[in-house]
Amino acid sequence: MKKTILHMDLDTFYVSVERIINSELKNKPLLVGGTSDRGVVAACSYETRGFGVHSGMPMKMAKELCPDAVVIRGNAGTYSKYSDVVTDIIKEHVPLFEKSSIDEFYADLSGMDRFFGCYKYATEMRQRIIRETGLPISFGLSVNKVVSKVATNEAKPNNQLKIDFGLEKPFLAPLSIKKIPMVGDKTYQTLRNLGIRQVRTVQEMPMDIMQRVLGANGRVIWKRANGMDNTPVIPFHDRKSISTERTFDRDTIDVAKLKGILLAMTENLAFQLRRGDKLTACIAVKIRYSDFNTYSKQLRIPYTSADHILIPKILELFNVLYNKRMLVRLIGIRFSHLVSGNYQINLFEDTEEALNLYLAMDHVRKRFGSRSVLRASAMGARTIGSMHNPFNGEPPVVLAHRKQ
Numbered sequence: 001m002k003k004t005i006l007h008m009d010l011d012t013f014y015v016s017v018e019r020i021i022n023s024e025l026k027n028k029p030l031l032v033g034g035t036s037d038r039g040v041v042a043a044c045s046y047e048t049r050g051f052g053v054h055s056g057m058p059m060k061m062a063k064e065l066c067p068d069a070v071v072i073r074g075n076a077g078t079y080s081k082y083s084d085v086v087t088d089i090i091k092e093h094v095p096l097f098e099k100s101s102i103d104e105f106y107a108d109l110s111g112m113d114r115f116f117g118c119y120k121y122a123t124e125m126r127q128r129i130i131r132e133t134g135l136p137i138s139f140g141l142s143v144n145k146v147v148s149k150v151a152t153n154e155a156k157p158n159n160q161l162k163i164d165f166g167l168e169k170p171f172l173a174p175l176s177i178k179k180i181p182m183v184g185d186k187t188y189q190t191l192r193n194l195g196i197r198q199v200r201t202v203q204e205m206p207m208d209i210m211q212r213v214l215g216a217n218g219r220v221i222w223k224r225a226n227g228m229d230n231t232p233v234i235p236f237h238d239r240k241s242i243s244t245e246r247t248f249d250r251d252t253i254d255v256a257k258l259k260g261i262l263l264a265m266t267e268n269l270a271f272q273l274r275r276g277d278k279l280t281a282c283i284a285v286k287i288r289y290s291d292f293n294t295y296s297k298q299l300r301i302p303y304t305s306a307d308h309i310l311i312p313k314i315l316e317l318f319n320v321l322y323n324k325r326m327l328v329r330l331i332g333i334r335f336s337h338l339v340s341g342n343y344q345i346n347l348f349e350d351t352e353e354a355l356n357l358y359l360a361m362d363h364v365r366k367r368f369g370s371r372s373v374l375r376a377s378a379m380g381a382r383t384i385g386s387m388h389n390p391f392n393g394e395p396p397v398v399l400a401h402r403k404q
Contacts, residue, residue, distance in 0.1 A: 137158070151163050173203060187221070278305065287318075
């Protein structure tokens with residue numbers, strides 16, 4: 001049976017939500033992200049893009065390019081609520097869908113042409129989303145995820161595009177090679193150095209040449225440029241790791257502050273592990289210094305989700321990694337090698353009182369938020385915590401502007 005894959009993307013999602021909340025922001029240049037000079041643009045309105053602004057760039061640079069832009073910090077909880085409304089509508093309409101990010105969805109409509117007509121059905125679903133949420137949304141429809149995603153980007157803003165079966169290559173051929181998913185800035189520059197500007201050139205090249213230049217990625221890019229993709233729509237995302245990091249408004253050598261933040265991060269992520277019935281067997285600490293040199297160190301440990309085991313190990317990694325002569329710009333931790341399970345009691349070291357304390361604290365955090373109970377030494381760490389369960393099968397909310 002011929003596949004029919006739908007890709008839907010909420011246009012400038014954070015910006016659109018802010019404009020629903022405050023109608024005075026409509027048609028004004030708008031930046032969502034960190035408000036300090038160290039902040040990052042998480043989203044920008046179409047009005048700012050003519051000035052060269054794009055998401056992911058430093059907020060300081062964005063404000064220099066577009067000084068009239070309104071800057072809003074944004075709220076992950078608010079965006080999640082609007083995203084959930086859209087998710088619920090899609091869930092009602094399609095038999096199989098994948099939420100690949102807070103504002104991006106895939107749906108497998110294969111076989112529905114026999115009963116409804118996939119394009120008409122997708123159109124009606126898009127119109128309902130716009131009508132009930134007020135959010136602009138675009139979609140692309142084709143035989144696979146890659147072509148549908150490219151079609152969505154070509155349809156924007158707030159439009160839709162169908163690529164008929166067999167027309168994938170002609171549709172992709174005149175586009176810039178940078179529009180192929182997986183082609184980042186470095187890969188694009190490598191391809192430009194080879195004289196490759198359009199997708200058509202890659203389509204005319206043998207796969208072996210791309211593979212020699214870019215390795216395994218070259219093979220994937222060649223297939224995508226030719227409209228080939230067999231990636232299935234995955235309805236559930238099983239997290240392989242969880243992490244958190246903070247960038248400082250001012251570089252610091254305050255060791256007590258750094259350790260307090262690490263402690264708060266560890267405490268919060270350990271709670272997330274226990275809430276999701278997960279254990280970690282690999283922990284890592286990351287430090288970025290003021291000269292932008294970044295270092296990380298990881299350690300394999302027995303499977304655990306207990307604060308009193310994880311915190312000393314994290315601080316031990318930090319002491320090995322930290323160079324006291326350098327100012328620190330960013331710090332973070334990561335738990336990986338996750339498996340399902342509950343913390344196993346150590347018969348010689350753990351006490352019943354300690355285990356009951358964990359249960360009581362986690363109960364309070366689930367009800368009142370992950371920052372409702374914390375160690376005194378972690379109280380100086382702001383914004384460490386989340387009501388979001390990272391193991392609910394949905395992708396994380398990324399604002400890219402967390403600051404300390």
